[in-house]
Amino acid sequence: MEYFKLQLGCIIILLYVGFVYIRECRRYRRKLSETLFGALLIIGLVSVTLDGATAYTVNRLETTPELLNKILHIGFLSSLDMVIFSLFLYMLFITGAFPKKRIKRAALFLPFIINIFVVVAGSDSLEYIHGKKTNYSMGFPVYACYFMVAVYIILAIFVFFKRWKHIERQKRVSIFTYMLILIVVTTIQTIFPELLITSIAVTILIVGVYMNLEDPAIKELSRFHSETVMSFANLVENRDHSTGGHIKRTSRYVGLIAEELQARGYYRDILTKDYLTNLLKAAPLHDIGKISVPDDILKKPGKLDYEEYTIMKLHAANGGNIIREIFRNLRDEDYRRIAFEVARFHHEKWNGKGYPDGLKGEDIPLCARIMSVADVFDAVSEKRCYREAMPLDKCFEIIKNGAGTDFDPLIAEIFLDIREKVEQVHAEFAHEAEIEAQTVQIVEAYPESIAITKSRR
Numbered sequence: 251m252e253y254f255k256l257q258l259g260c261i262i263i264l265l266y267v268g269f270v271y272i273r274e275c276r277r278y279r280r281k282l283s284e285t286l287f288g289a290l291l292i293i294g295l296v297s298v299t300l301d302g303a304t305a306y307t308v309n310r311l312e313t314t315p316e317l318l319n320k321i322l323h324i325g326f327l328s329s330l331d332m333v334i335f336s337l338f339l340y341m342l343f344i345t346g347a348f349p350k351k352r353i354k355r356a357a358l359f360l361p362f363i364i365n366i367f368v369v370v371a372g373s374d375s376l377e378y379i380h381g382k383k384t385n386y387s388m389g390f391p392v393y394a395c396y397f398m399v400a401v402y403i404i405l406a407i408f409v410f411f412k413r414w415k416h417i418e419r420q421k422r423v424s425i426f427t428y429m430l431i432l433i434v435v436t437t438i439q440t441i442f443p444e445l446l447i448t449s450i451a452v453t454i455l456i457v458g459v460y461m462n463l464e465d466p467a468i469k470e471l472s473r474f475h476s477e478t479v480m481s482f483a484n485l486v487e488n489r490d491h492s493t494g495g496h497i498k499r500t501s502r503y504v505g506l507i508a509e510e511l512q513a514r515g516y517y518r519d520i521l522t523k524d525y526l527t528n529l530l531k532a533a534p535l536h537d538i539g540k541i542s543v544p545d546d547i548l549k550k551p552g553k554l555d556y557e558e559y560t561i562m563k564l565h566a567a568n569g570g571n572i573i574r575e576i577f578r579n580l581r582d583e584d585y586r587r588i589a590f591e592v593a594r595f596h597h598e599k600w601n602g603k604g605y606p607d608g609l610k611g612e613d614i615p616l617c618a619r620i621m622s623v624a625d626v627f628d629a630v631s632e633k634r635c636y637r638e639a640m641p642l643d644k645c646f647e648i649i650k651n652g653a654g655t656d657f658d659p660l661i662a663e664i665f666l667d668i669r670e671k672v673e674q675v676h677a678e679f680a681h682e683a684e685i686e687a688q689t690v691q692i693v694e695a696y697p698e699s700i701a702i703t704k705s706r707r
Contacts, residue, residue: 309384324369424458504530
């Protein structure tokens with residue numbers, strides 16, 4: 251017990267994290283395989299367990315079979331490499347840098363596989379050193395393990411700093427902190443091998459990842475916030491029964507445009523992880539100002555006259571004012587700003603002939619320029635109370651013809667380039683709408699039968 255008390259304490263901590271993680275995933279109906287954290291947790295637990303086992307056997311050389319001792323040490327060194335390699339993969343995953351092509355993925359695993367082979371092949375050169383307080387292992391496999399650990403820690407840090415804009419701001423400091431602790435502990439262990447404190451680094455790493463990135467309760471809170479915003483926007487949308495899933499479709503289109511801009515390297519200083527998250531949360535609120543538009547104008551089946559159109563246009567400015575009022579106590583200043591800009595400026599035009607402020611070109615905030623393309627496309631591609639839906643070819647043509655006048659030409663170009671993805675989203679919602687319409691028809695056709703069925707239940 252005296253030689254592996256530290257590892258035993260770390261095992262208890264990791265088991266508790268695993269228990270809480272599984273319980274929360276079941277509670278919030280999340281799949282354990284959604285991210286790499288589940289694998290990282292299991293590998294970390296195995297590594298710490300083997301660390302404790304080797305700490306025991308290396309101090310019981312007289313009574314421990316040599317083959318068993320060797321197997322345990324090879325398992326520990328390999329699992330330690332696997333933990334740090336998993337951290338590197340996880341960093342690629344959360345920053346969106348994980349390769350999509352199989353060849354590049356295979357290239358990532360090749361150095362790791364070679365290292366594991368080297369560790370196993372060199373197991374005969376393991377040495378057991380008698381320290382002042384405890385014995386410890388050295389030799390070629392240990393050097394190879396620590397070398398690979400150092401390499402992948404450096405690579406993980408490199409990915410962190412290169413892709414830090416793809417990580418939420420409030421999580422950057424925490425991630426850097428536990429990675430710094432990982433470096434310090436690993437360095438101390440390398441310089442003073444007798445300390446046997448590797449398990450501390452692994453435990454802090456996993457606990458840090460869980461608390462800052464993988465806690466299902468925090469994820470559920472974020473999802474609840476998004477659904478609340480969506481429900482609030484739906485209340486406004488439902489005033490006009492002809493708009494259907496307008497806010498959901500436009501939000502999807504906005505996401506597709508923003509992600510493609512980011513993937514092509516445009517607006518790198520703007521399109522951070524925080525920006526994209528805030529934009530997707532703000533998009534459903536772009537028409538919130540319509541709550542101030544009278545029903546006789548909002549639901550008018552024909553064309554609006556000049557006076558009615560003037561009143562309708564006020565929804566943009568009113569929307570911005572509403573956002574400022576309801577979010578005035580919100581601490582997230584960036585979200586408040588993006589929500590305001592999307593609501594107020596999504597009807598501004600590239601040539602300066604939009605409303606409410608007549609902004610021109612890049613004076614129009616990027617979020618509003620993205621929203622403008624998504625909003626217009628959905629408006630013309632869906633049925634409204636005053637006209638039928640236009641054919642998709644015509645809708646894309648409207649975006650193309652409006653490039654440089656109504657729309658930012660770059661964003662219009664991006665939208666046309668991702669036409670296939672846009673059509674998939676459109677078809678998906680059209681299918682859902684068809685199912686919903688059929689359900690309504692069945693309910694209207696057999697109301698008495700449905701009532702009887704419910705009463706029997």
